Amino acid sequence: MSSNPSRTIPTTTHTSRTIIMSYEVPEQQWAQVIEKSGGPPVYKQIPVAKPAADEVLVNIKYSGVCHTDLHAMKGDWPLDRKLPLVGGHEGAGVVVARGELVKDVELGDRVGVKWLNGSCLACSFCEQADEPLCADAQLSGYTVDGTFQQYCIAKAAHVARIPKDVALDAIAPVLCAGITVYKGLKESGIRPGQSVAIVGAGGGLGSLAQQYAKAMGLRIISIDGGEEKRAMCEQLGSDAYVDFLASKDVVADVRAATEDGLGPHAVLLLAVSEKPFQQAAEYVRSRGVVVAIGLPAGAYLRAPVFQSVVRMITIKGSYVGNRRDTAEAIEFFRRGLIKAPFKTVPLSDLAKVYELMEQGKIAGRYVLDLSK
Numbered sequence: 424m425s426s427n428p429s430r431t432i433p434t435t436t437h438t439s440r441t442i443i444m445s446y447e448v449p450e451q452q453w454a455q456v457i458e459k460s461g462g463p464p465v466y467k468q469i470p471v472a473k474p475a476a477d478e479v480l481v482n483i484k485y486s487g488v489c490h491t492d493l494h495a496m497k498g499d500w501p502l503d504r505k506l507p508l509v510g511g512h513e514g515a516g517v518v519v520a521r522g523e524l525v526k527d528v529e530l531g532d533r534v535g536v537k538w539l540n541g542s543c544l545a546c547s548f549c550e551q552a553d554e555p556l557c558a559d560a561q562l563s564g565y566t567v568d569g570t571f572q573q574y575c576i577a578k579a580a581h582v583a584r585i586p587k588d589v590a591l592d593a594i595a596p597v598l599c600a601g602i603t604v605y606k607g608l609k610e611s612g613i614r615p616g617q618s619v620a621i622v623g624a625g626g627g628l629g630s631l632a633q634q635y636a637k638a639m640g641l642r643i644i645s646i647d648g649g650e651e652k653r654a655m656c657e658q659l660g661s662d663a664y665v666d667f668l669a670s671k672d673v674v675a676d677v678r679a680a681t682e683d684g685l686g687p688h689a690v691l692l693l694a695v696s697e698k699p700f701q702q703a704a705e706y707v708r709s710r711g712v713v714v715a716i717g718l719p720a721g722a723y724l725r726a727p728v729f730q731s732v733v734r735m736i737t738i739k740g741s742y743v744g745n746r747r748d749t750a751e752a753i754e755f756f757r758r759g760l761i762k763a764p765f766k767t768v769p770l771s772d773l774a775k776v777y778e779l780m781e782q783g784k785i786a787g788r789y790v791l792d793l794s795k
């Protein structure tokens with residue numbers, strides 16, 4: 424491993440700042456770079472960046488590919504991102520250098536670089552641990568370069584701590600997908616024994632959502648399309664599967680899949696298409712909660728006012744998670760409760776992963792191996 428703390432040289436000076444680093448950090452590295460809006464990603468060598476005083480440099484070993492990375496390449500959200508851009512925000516690796524103000528992350532520590540790369544830590548949202556809402560948040564693979572490179576910068580205060588006994592490839596998808604669905608389930612207020620509909624259950628977020636829901640003792644109704652995803656959902660422990668491609672009436676089928684036919688107590692909307700965002704309020708149980716998490720471009724939520732009022736429906740958004748949610752989501756994984764399927768391919772294969780993702784053909788998650 425390149426980062427044994429005992430083999431470090433203490434200081435290197437770069438333009439008046441001090442960086443504590445491992446001597447094995449190269450000048451150049453392999454990366455996938457979006458050079459123009461719409462892509463494709465270009466696999467090439469780029470310089471390794473130097474951490475600022477409050478940052479760490481992480482040798483990324485594995486990175487999950489989230490649908491958000493595809494949105495970033497296309498530029499289809501009303502939120503500016505940098506260009507050229509190194510995408511990626513589910514990176515698991517090892518700290519190989521740190522700035523002089525970093526005191527609580529050591530060289531050799533196993534850490535995760537997640538969507539929230541950094542935040543101001545001083546605004547009213549950061550003060551109450553709502554750092555995803557910080558107006559000055561930096562977003563990995565979006566407003567700052569992310570984890571589709573071998574050496575990635577992150578604010579030390581925000582890196583996820585990865586326990587020693589956890590595999591870096593399997594934990595990678597937890598760093599966005601896992602944290603996000605865990606937070607979404609908590610935001611729904613659902614209780615053990617109740618039922619949750621997971622829309623987009625066969626995708627990256629959906630496969631993890633099933634595992635967290637199972638660990639929380641929930642009944643799961645999975646909604647996605649096709650037989651491969653049905654098989655995966657059944658294997659992950661879903662109690663029912665509604666195929667949106669085959670169903671003649673998704674609303675009726677989801678309701679019928681609940682024990683008493685009254686609909687699920689909560690709905691997690693993870694799909695990357697608008698229609699389910701306009702259906703969920705119809706099948707959620709009275710007093711139920713619809714949590715919007717997926718971010719289809721240009722889409723709107725829609726719900727009938729009369730029924731939403733008289734059935735006391737709650738509709739809300741949920742956006743990644745804070746540092747506490749991160750630690751909790753990782754702890755579920757460490758305890759062996761989260762086993763979601765993933766396929767590992769080399770970093771050079773990112774464009775192929777995007778093609779499959781665009782076609783909705785990925786059951787679970789793809790994880791990039793950065794050593795290849």
Ligand code: NAD
Nearest residue numbers: 490491623625626627628647694696716717718742743783
């Ligand atoms: P994914 O491509 O892995 O999965 C999406 C799934 O939705 C696919 O399995 C697809 O078949 C399914 N789907 C499409 N149309 C559907 C429909 N009508 N009904 C049911 N299922 C349908 O994507 P992902 O990586 O899981 O990401 C999902 C979305 O979540 C993306 O828009 C992403 O940007 C967003 N996201 C949001 C947050 C957040 O904090 N709110 C965090 C991470 C990702």
Ligand code: ZN
Nearest residue numbers: 489491599600
């Ligand atoms: Zn993500």
Ligand code: ZN
Nearest residue numbers: 543546549557
């Ligand atoms: Zn802030």
